[in-house]
Amino acid sequence: xxxxxxxxxxxxxxxxxxxxxxxxxxxxxxxxxxxxxxxxxxxxxxxxxxxxxxxxxxxxxxxxxxxxxxxxxxxxxxxxxxxxxxxxxxxxxxxxxxxxxxxxxxxxxxxxxxxxxxxxxxxxxxxxxxxxxxxxxxxxxxxxxxxxxxxxxxxxxxxxxxxxxxxxxxxxxxxxxxxxxxxxxxxxxxxxxxxxxxxxxxxxxxxxxxxxxxxxxxxxxxxxxxxxxxxxxxxxxxxxxxxxxxxxxxxxxxxxxxxxxxxxxxxxxxxxxxxxxxxxxxxxxxxxxxxxxxxxxxxxxxxxxxxxxxxxxxxxxxxxxxxxxxxxxxxxxxxxxxxxxxxxxxxxxxxxxxxxxxxxxxxxxxxxxxxxxxxxxxxxxxxxxxxxxxxxxxxxxxxxxxxxxxxxxxxxxxxxxxxxxxxxxxxxxxxxxxxxxxxxxxxxxxxxxxxxxxxxxx
Amino acid sequence: xxxxxxxxxxxxxxxxxxxxxxxxxxxxxxxxxxxxxxxxxxxxxxxxxxxxxxxxxxxxxxxxxxxxxxxxxxxxxxxxxxxxxxxxxxxxxxxxxxxxxxxxxxxxxxxxxxxxxxxxxxxxxxxxxxxxxxxxxxxxxxxxxxxxxxxxxxxxxxxxxxxxxxxxxxxxxxxxxxxxxxxxxxxxxxxxxxxxxxxxxxxxxxxxxxxxxxxxxxxxxxxxxxxxxxxxxxxxxxxxxxxxxxxxxxxxxxxxxxxxxxxxxxxxxxxxxxxxxxxxxxxxxxxxxxxxxxxxxxxxxxxxxxxxxxxxxxxxxxxxxxxxxxxxxxxxxxxxxxxxxxxxxxxxxxxxxxxxxxxxxxxxxxxxxxxxxxxxxxxxxxxxxxxxxxxxxxxxxxxxxxx
Numbered sequence: 092x093x094x095x096x097x098x099x100x101x102x103x104x105x106x107x108x109x110x111x112x113x114x115x116x117x118x119x120x121x122x123x124x125x126x127x128x129x130x131x132x133x134x135x136x137x138x139x140x141x142x143x144x145x146x147x148x149x150x151x152x153x154x155x156x157x158x159x160x161x162x163x164x165x166x167x168x169x170x171x172x173x174x175x176x177x178x179x180x181x182x183x184x185x186x187x188x189x190x191x192x193x194x195x196x197x198x199x200x201x202x203x204x205x206x207x208x209x210x211x212x213x214x215x216x217x218x219x220x221x222x223x224x225x226x227x228x229x230x231x232x233x234x235x236x237x238x239x240x241x242x243x244x245x246x247x248x249x250x251x252x253x254x255x256x257x258x259x260x261x262x263x264x265x266x267x268x269x270x271x272x273x274x275x276x277x278x279x280x281x282x283x284x285x286x287x288x289x290x291x292x293x294x295x296x297x298x299x300x301x302x303x304x305x306x307x308x309x310x311x312x313x314x315x316x317x318x319x320x321x322x323x324x325x326x327x328x329x330x331x332x333x334x335x336x337x338x339x340x341x342x343x344x345x346x347x348x349x350x351x352x353x354x355x356x357x358x359x360x361x362x363x364x365x366x367x368x369x370x371x372x373x374x375x376x377x378x379x380x381x382x383x384x385x386x387x388x389x390x391x392x393x394x395x396x397x398x399x400x401x402x403x404x405x406x407x408x409x410x411x412x413x414x415x416x417x418x419x420x421x422x423x424x425x426x427x428x429x430x431x432x433x434x435x436x437x438x439x440x441x442x443x444x445x446x447x448x449x450x451x452x453x454x455x456x457x458x459x460x461x462x463x464x465x466x467x468x469x470x471x472x473x474x475x476x477x478x479x480x481x482x483x484x485x486x487x488x489x490x491x492x493x494x495x496x497x498x499x500x501x502x503x504x505x506x507x508x509x510x511x512x513x514x515x516x517x518x519x520x521x522x523x524x525x526x527x528x529x530x531x532x533x534x535x536x537x538x539x540x541x542x543x544x545x546x547x548x549x
Numbered sequence: 550x551x552x553x554x555x556x557x558x559x560x561x562x563x564x565x566x567x568x569x570x571x572x573x574x575x576x577x578x579x580x581x582x583x584x585x586x587x588x589x590x591x592x593x594x595x596x597x598x599x600x601x602x603x604x605x606x607x608x609x610x611x612x613x614x615x616x617x618x619x620x621x622x623x624x625x626x627x628x629x630x631x632x633x634x635x636x637x638x639x640x641x642x643x644x645x646x647x648x649x650x651x652x653x654x655x656x657x658x659x660x661x662x663x664x665x666x667x668x669x670x671x672x673x674x675x676x677x678x679x680x681x682x683x684x685x686x687x688x689x690x691x692x693x694x695x696x697x698x699x700x701x702x703x704x705x706x707x708x709x710x711x712x713x714x715x716x717x718x719x720x721x722x723x724x725x726x727x728x729x730x731x732x733x734x735x736x737x738x739x740x741x742x743x744x745x746x747x748x749x750x751x752x753x754x755x756x757x758x759x760x761x762x763x764x765x766x767x768x769x770x771x772x773x774x775x776x777x778x779x780x781x782x783x784x785x786x787x788x789x790x791x792x793x794x795x796x797x798x799x800x801x802x803x804x805x806x807x808x809x810x811x812x813x814x815x816x817x818x819x820x821x822x823x824x825x826x827x828x829x830x831x832x833x834x835x836x837x838x839x840x841x842x843x844x845x846x847x848x849x850x851x852x853x854x855x856x857x858x859x860x861x862x863x864x865x866x867x868x869x870x871x872x873x874x875x876x877x878x879x880x881x882x883x884x885x886x887x888x889x890x891x892x893x894x895x896x897x898x899x900x901x902x903x904x905x906x907x908x909x910x911x912x913x914x915x916x917x918x919x920x921x922x923x924x925x926x927x928x929x930x931x932x933x934x935x936x937x938x939x940x941x942x943x944x945x946x947x948x949x950x951x952x
Contacts, residue, residue: 260679281679282679283679286679420747459707459723459726468709468711468714469681469683471683477747478747481747481748481751482720482721482751483720483721483722483751483752483754483755483758484721484722484723484726484755485751486748486751486752486755487726487727487728487752487755487759488726490728490729490730490738490752491727491728491729494729494730494734495729520741520744522740522741522743522744523741525740526737526738526740526741529733529737530733530734530737531731531733531734535730535731535734535737538734539734539737539738539741542738542741543741544741544742544745544748545741547748
């Protein structure tokens with residue numbers, strides 16, 4: 092089993108598009124991913140700074156409204172806060188549109204796939220008035236810069252991300268023996284972020300840690316907090332005085348560098364290598380990836396001192412990643428993006444999509460397919476198992492979308508035979524070729540290709 | 550497009566005997582006769598307003614702003630009265646098909662977040678918001694119960710139902726989902742799904758469900774279903790959706806489905822509670838009546854548990870509403886319910902009797918009632934309830950909620 096251009100772009104990219112040439116070698120995908128985001132300047136996402144400053148103003152407005160309820164000032168403040176929510180919600184639809192621009196605009200798209208994967212690995216769900224719309228900013232600031240770089244650096248950015256600190260309750264955590272903790276009774280350590288860092292983000296659920304490690308890491312993490320209107324804030328006053336011992340190593344300082352040192356050690360741990368390799372292979376290759384592939388990836392991760400570019404490269408260079416059989420079912424977001432690409436939609440066209448169409452033609456159907464964008468059910472993120480996505484309801488929604496959405500997005504539907512050639516090359520199943528030749532019209536033919544397992548599996 | 554077309558077309562190039570796609574439908578059968586429906590009221594129902602403890606000497610003064618001074622005539626027993634919007638359920642109480650369990654809660658305390666409260670109600674593994682099981686308690690029942698198939702249990706509606714999420718087989722569906730395919734398109738779709746069991750079976754089930762909905766009103770001699778279609782439905786936009794969900798649930802329970810869950814949103818009544826809760830309680834009452842009418846004889850084997858994440862404050866707040874509280878009320882309806890009675894001890898509303906001098910004191914874990922219902926309906930063992938389905942629950946004396 093070896094590199095194949097079509098498999099490459101299905102399995103490791105965003106899918107084939109008539110606008111983009113197929114890769115000639117696996118390194119084409121890796122180089123594109125490492126080159127960063129070419130749309131950063133033309134289609135920027137909302138920034139974390141924007142979210143936290145808007146959140147600050149929003150909370151001020153709400154405070155004024157509460158204090159002056161029933162007065163002109165109070166009513167004006169209330170109206171302002173409502174307006175801010177509406178604006179930020181619209182802005183979040185714009186953020187999703189900017190993401191789709193990248194999904195269709197990147198020639199190959201491994202980078203965008205990795206952004207999706209690592210954002211899910213460090214799942215957050217935005218909470219609160221403005222914070223609920225912070226998902227795109229989180230992904231752009233804490234994940235995107237590191238997808239081909241150091242895992243430890245990504246993790247360090249994540250534990251400083253306001254959205255994560257709120258989502259996993261780190262902002263509630265106060266060392267009982269800290270300055271603040273001694274003054275105020277009833278405050279204590281919250282283990283949520285510490286537990287998920289070990290269980291989900293680094294070592295994995297079967298990893299070599301126990302409750303003592305969770306407790307110690309939680310004590311070590313005290314001090315990570317946020318400041319209204321400003322974002323991340325290190326608060327020495329809530330730090331539980333150390334030292335703390337995590338996985339047998341002592342972290343003595345009561346400052347950020349001690350936390351970063353622990354993150355680096357966790358990132359370097361062989362269990363983390365294995366956990367990340369397995370998870371990445373499950374996402375890209377198959378729900379039950381070959382052991383040889385996982386070992387190879389984990390070894391490269393360790394040898395590169397936790398470099399995510401090396402981890403991805405190890406996956407793409409291993410023969411076991413190139414089984415020609417298409418297995419993994421696309422997540423709804425990838426299903427839609429890859430369909431938009433296959434239909435030949437340009438980034439310029441997607442950038443012009445009205446916010447109403449973004450909702451009605453993309454976000455709402457995606458939710459009905461089971462993926463409410465930026466609203467994963469829990470910190471473990473979206474399901475990887477194929478059967479979790481192909482339920483009766485979800486299949487009906489996918490088929491309906493394939494039949495209905497393309498005509499509303501483009502006036503130039505491709506010839507279904509060309510579309511089939513684009514996605515399947517000369518490997519199209521005979522039934523599928525027959526089905527589109529028997530379809531009653533172009534719309535139905537295109538819908539059948541997009542609804543087919545040949546297109547939904549990668 | 551209907552299932553028959555799909556099935557027939559599925560036989561292209563393969564014999565019926567060799568077609569695995571026929572199996573899940575034709576061999577489907579229910580593991581039990583008992584039906585359990587869980588309705589989650591999201592937003593925290595004010596139990597003290599829904600089921601009013603007029604027998605408590607402190608109640609009238611405490612709630613006058615919401616209830617007026619005098620009990621309404623919808624008494625159930627000699628202690629409680631129903632909110633006027635629940636009055637249509639009074640006949641169920643008289644017939645022994647409605648019970649209430651007041652002052653119940655999950656073990657969740659003090660934080661009073663909807664998000665955590667609902668997650669813990671549905672996860673069923675205790676009160677720690679930082680340790681919420683990823684699967685729901687109904688799903689854990691399905692993981693251990695014998696003879697369970699995908700369509701034994703249905704999560705219905707747009708909302709994710711954590712209570713049924715997990716590895717145990719179950720189906721999810723939103724009524725009004727159609728398949729936008731011409732008959733020929735459907736045949737072609739089957740053709741391209743034919744060799745992929747995952748897609749084929751899911752699509753087949755979708756067709757089957759849709760066909761069930763389409764033909765529901767047209768079944769020959771099916772007076773109950775017709776009656777259900779004609780009877781007054783829950784009103785308003787939310788009520789229409791709930792009505793569709795409930796009709797779908799009924800349709801499935803008449804077949805091989807034995808467990809269903811859905812939610813009704815909109816119970817968070819911080820201000821001007823009167824109007825909002827009246828509308829919602831009316832929606833709930835009409836939903837239960839619709840299910841009774843629709844289920845016909847099967848109602849006798851059915852228990853509907855109506856649960857909410859927590860109760861609300863005992864006192865009315867400054868904006869004629871109530872805030873997040875602790876102890877709440879659970880309703881149980883259905884012919885399988887040992888109805889016409891109120892379960893549990895009444896904790897009282899005196900200042901010292903309230904939880905934190907603020908909320909109705911919970912006297913029983915709501916999970917004990919759900920556990921009791923599963924023991925009766927499905928023969929689930931005490932050990933399975935206390936260890937697997939509701940880990941950490943001490944059932945104590947079985948309240949024997951069902952007949």
